[in-house]
Amino acid sequence: MIFATSGRTSPTADTVEEVAKSMMKRVLFAATGAHGHVLPLLPLAVAARDAGHEVVFATSEGMFGLVRKAGLEPIKAGLEPAEAFALATDHRPDAVPPEEIPVVIAKVFGDVQPRRVFADLTAHLERHPADLVVFEIANPGAGLAAEKMGVPAVRHTIGRVVTGPISAPIKAMTNAVAAELGLTRPDLPVVDICPTSVQEADFLADADRIPMRPTTWSEPGDELPASVRDRDGTRPLVYLTLSTTEAFDVTALRATIDGIARLPVDLLVSTGNAVDPAALDGLPDNVHLQAWVPQHLVLPHVDLIVHHAGAGTALNAFSAGVPQLVLHNPWVDEQRIADTVVAAGVGDRIAQHEIAADAVAEAVGRLLDDPSARAAAGKLAAEVDGMPSPAEVLTRLLAVTG
Template structure:
């Protein structure tokens, strides 16, 4: 069976699809992954064929803010100020470009099934207009809210323009591979989705764990701090490092591509700063995750059965943080509350809270019971029609 996978051009949207794409290839299917040039090297390191489709977030936002644009973040102003721009980018600019690029690709390759990442409306629309069976693939918890409503308004206008009716972000009338455990998924999504559960399997490029992680003294907690690949903030990281370093624990910091580790200055002896770590391999060794609330890190911590302190910076991170708190597996600090003392107190409390630790382990068991990528790959032919 010929399959085309397609995702938006970012780690957070691409990585969740790779386990199923690799499992489909291993099951004997002919798999092609269509995404932007910036992410194609990641796809090819996974051993998958790739073709260029779409462009990245920076190029999309540059249409409104100029060539030095970055995705809006909480620290740059009230989130609702950016809703019109976010709506236009995700509801028009990105789907328009992906539709233009995927239409000839579908004609050339004539796949039996398209697997599109749920945030990539252009993938869903291109498949429908080409008459190719398709299924969605989620990248995390579905986050309803005002910004999604704004995106859907713009998307409905674009979809009508190109002859596609009924488009809405995360819901295009197709079955959806859902990597979020049911107990923390959006009830509204669960009520209306044709859901294909899939265990969230962390994906990371091969790499060595920082020295001292394997074989460490487990009587001393290990805390992992990251703000992800898109919303890294030097000041927030400095405050978090200051608060966490005061705990009798070791701290590993992944600065990510948006923060130069050198800009964090001299750090305490119990803190180690890395530009990047293989997160999926690190999490089983960790006792607490302090992070931005990105879907990959949130789900990774769910699967590892870990408590979380979430410091949301933008996008769906705020609703992910709310879901962490509602599930009883962590806490959140927002905006002006993200200060060193509060981070210290919340992290210290989470490391010792048996109720939170028990809830986190229970959620980890739920994730472990979800179908594996290999099991879901065996089902893909039934969706090809």
């Protein structure tokens, strides 16, 4: 709407406010209650808030603190991961044999969580209608709620999409839940934060994809660690991170540290929740240990990142143009991430059960001396930089809401 700027009439404050309200959209974001699922959606949610739209973020209560730090309003949707796994195993998660764990995971993401998220969000949307629902792809219950309430919806990736043996049972279970509810689960557009060159081929072939540049969300007050800020820069900086993973063998971690530390490098180690730093005493002088570091501030200073095959960490390294050494476990998702890093020429891999100081030292030394890995990582970073920003994607998404 264009207001006249001459003549006798001019817009009143009330008129301007009414126009602003008519342009404001109500957007609901939804993610499973885990850092690796919530964090990738925050940039788009913050972009919506900054554009003046009304934004709520649906997740489990354990993530409310993170959502509030981003300046967003959290609402409860879904179970805490531990609660969902307890229900999927009849409250005996520790008794599940290893070979049955994929079945339990499928039940959690294909049945238990979708049912609870659907119930929570349909109740919310009845009281607080939305113009758009954005949900991460591992949280299909939000899509079911949007379909039930007639709200436009889009999916959102959290990194490289992993298709494997567990994908089919998850899809089948979710489809069964949808049929039970009288819903059809239509194909929806998907905001994809993974660069095309490293995205899953089957996903690229089938998805109505909206690329968006992966943007690391940072907490207010984040600062570069002194061990990075004050270094003289005469030696390469290696960054070893366990990010938000909840478990990593302390013996394997110590062997990794010992292997890297014997090289002429500075080593920054971020243990997260996986390992108690007190269990890593007697470290060499070139090792700097912290529980958490702001990854987006550290990566521009890093020559090599060593990580646990986390989807978000790999994506952050792609964006920063940093070569990677991936320490993966046997699960399909981590193996696929390791496969992707190697195939893209940006790094190498070691299975966690094969970690030894000598093997780590050899791989790290080789990658630091390999200009081709650095060049490939730089090419991938340029691809990321050319992807549309969250603000640009938001404009496209809101155009479909009328």
